[in-house]
Amino acid sequence: MPETVKHDHLREEFNRWAEAGRGQGMEHDHLPVVLPALALMDLQPDENVLDVGCGSGWLSRLIAQRVTQGRVVGMDISDEMVRQARKASGGLEHVMFVLGSVDEIPWDAQFFTRVISVESAYYWPDPAKGLREIFRVLREGCSAWILINYYRDNPHCHQWGAKLPVPTHLLSAEQWAALFRAAGFAEVAHRRIPDPTPTPDVYSGRWFRDAAELAAFRAEGALLVHGTKPAGASPPEPKLRVL
Numbered sequence: 257m258p259e260t261v262k263h264d265h266l267r268e269e270f271n272r273w274a275e276a277g278r279g280q281g282m283e284h285d286h287l288p289v290v291l292p293a294l295a296l297m298d299l300q301p302d303e304n305v306l307d308v309g310c311g312s313g314w315l316s317r318l319i320a321q322r323v324t325q326g327r328v329v330g331m332d333i334s335d336e337m338v339r340q341a342r343k344a345s346g347g348l349e350h351v352m353f354v355l356g357s358v359d360e361i362p363w364d365a366q367f368f369t370r371v372i373s374v375e376s377a378y379y380w381p382d383p384a385k386g387l388r389e390i391f392r393v394l395r396e397g398c399s400a401w402i403l404i405n406y407y408r409d410n411p412h413c414h415q416w417g418a419k420l421p422v423p424t425h426l427l428s429a430e431q432w433a434a435l436f437r438a439a440g441f442a443e444v445a446h447r448r449i450p451d452p453t454p455t456p457d458v459y460s461g462r463w464f465r466d467a468a469e470l471a472a473f474r475a476e477g478a479l480l481v482h483g484t485k486p487a488g489a490s491p492p493e494p495k496l497r498v499l
């Protein structure tokens with residue numbers, strides 16, 4: 257299937273999510289695992305951060321509270337998500353939202369000091385290409401962080417693939433780490449972040465069989481993978497020619 261068709265499918269699907277209000281709803285679901293990830297990242301006030309697959313922009317706005325002297329760019333393939341993110345972020349001068357896909361990030365090389373992506377990477381049509389693009393827009397010595405709930409080592413999420421109307425990648429932690437290394441990242445590491453949210457007695461949603469499976473899923477936790485762009489990894493700046 258051509259890449260443009262894959263992008264169209266993703267855009268249409270996530271536009272539907274946005275129109276149904278699911279962009280906002282995801283803050284409630286993802287925050288319990290995002291907060292420990294942000295603590296590990298230890299963002300500094302002057303950083304420039306890219307939020308890939310930003311959805312309705314809640315995480316970009318949260319990061320903006322930490323990087324008060326830097327810039328936050330949220331990027332999403334869904335124009336409806338971007339529209340909602342912009343609408344909810346009026347007045348925040350150092351935050352902006354752009355339409356784009358991770359495999360062709362509409363930004364200059366070496367601009368960002370961090371890249372974060374929450375619950376998005378397993379949808380990317382070509383995760384290896386996406387990680388190479390993230391590597392390109394990062395400065396040397398700076399790091400990329402991917403947080404996902406759908407990965408092979410957690411058996412309690414495997415059923416999602418069949419329920420989602422767009423293709424997904426069910427990779428293990430080691431496979432994600434290998435993709436990071438292949439893109440050029442060093443100091444690649446991964447860890448689990450358990451979700452401490454209390455599980456209700458009865459579960460009536462569509463993603464888990466019952467409350468016990470939801471509890472087991474949360475106990476396994478989200479997968480956080482990160483890596484650093486080493487010094488000397490960028491192509492040299494074009495040299496001035498002396499005539």
Ligand SMILES: C[S@@+](CC[C@H](N)C(=O)[O-])C[C@H]1O[C@@H](n2cnc3c(N)ncnc32)[C@H](O)[C@@H]1O
Nearest residue numbers: 270282309310311332333334357358374376379
């Ligand atoms: C499950 S939502 C998560 C949204 C947000 N990160 C959050 O936690 O609320 C996945 C998001 O990734 C975006 N996405 C999927 N594939 C993408 C791609 N190739 N490039 C950029 N964004 C993508 C979707 O449009 C959607 O907004």
